[in-house]
Amino acid sequence: DQQVKQNSPSLSVQEGRISILNCDYTNSMFDYFLWYKKYPAEGPTFLISISSIKDKNEDGRFTVFLNKSAKHLSLHIVPSQPGDSAVYFCAALDNYGQNFVFGPGTRLSVLP
Amino acid sequence: ETGVTQSPTHLIKTRGQQVTLRCSSQSGHNTVSWYQQALGQGPQFIFQYYREEENGRGNFPPRFSGLQFPNYSSELNVNALELDDSALYLCASSLRSEGNSPLHFGNGTRLTVT
Numbered sequence: 001d002q003q004v005k006q007n008s009p010s011l012s013v014q015e016g017r018i019s020i021l022n023c024d025y026t027n028s029m030f031d032y033f034l035w036y037k038k039y040p041a042e043g044p045t046f047l048i049s050i051s052s053i054k055d056k057n058e059d060g061r062f063t064v065f066l067n068k069s070a071k072h073l074s075l076h077i078v079p080s081q082p083g084d085s086a087v088y089f090c091a092a093l094d095n096y097g098q099n100f101v102f103g104p105g106t107r108l109s110v111l112p
Numbered sequence: 113e114t115g116v117t118q119s120p121t122h123l124i125k126t127r128g129q130q131v132t133l134r135c136s137s138q139s140g141h142n143t144v145s146w147y148q149q150a151l152g153q154g155p156q157f158i159f160q161y162y163r164e165e166e167n168g169r170g171n172f173p174p175r176f177s178g179l180q181f182p183n184y185s186s187e188l189n190v191n192a193l194e195l196d197d198s199a200l201y202l203c204a205s206s207l208r209s210e211g212n213s214p215l216h217f218g219n220g221t222r223l224t225v226t
Contacts, residue, residue, distance in 0.1 A: 104153055
């Protein structure tokens, strides 16, 4: 039973446009969320986080939005660059504060 | 600041054998977590170590075991390897303190079981 879902396996966006990656979760006790980017042959790289006391967090080109009532978060990348092409994972911290539960990932391709 | 390093980068083992994977934490971090990432999936939590003790475990059998050393480095041991153990094994370190902090991952060890 997947507690964190990323329903789009892949996404293609034109360079300079906005990329929106979505994530849904089922456990209402999750209260800390992260986004990671992963290139082939490398480990996941931390991008941005958000706590449940906020509904938005921004860091440069990356903004994460959290809708607790819908159990939904999204990552916006503006403007998208070819170097953003990677697999993006969302993750949620479990009830015990030990284990991050990851979604299956979305492969983003930014086309020049 | 030294990041998380893992060794070896690649490993091929035969079913039934045992394997040890190693991880050095990012400097200043006191907690180590291990994840298994199968092809096309997100990382799955194996266990976490804090103060040299297991501090949480995912849905993995006891043949997956680990250690954390006083310098916060860590090992993952897998006994009686099965074909399904073929995966990317990721080590991540973090700082346990007040509030939540993100995991910082190494580049992983690619294990192939034949």
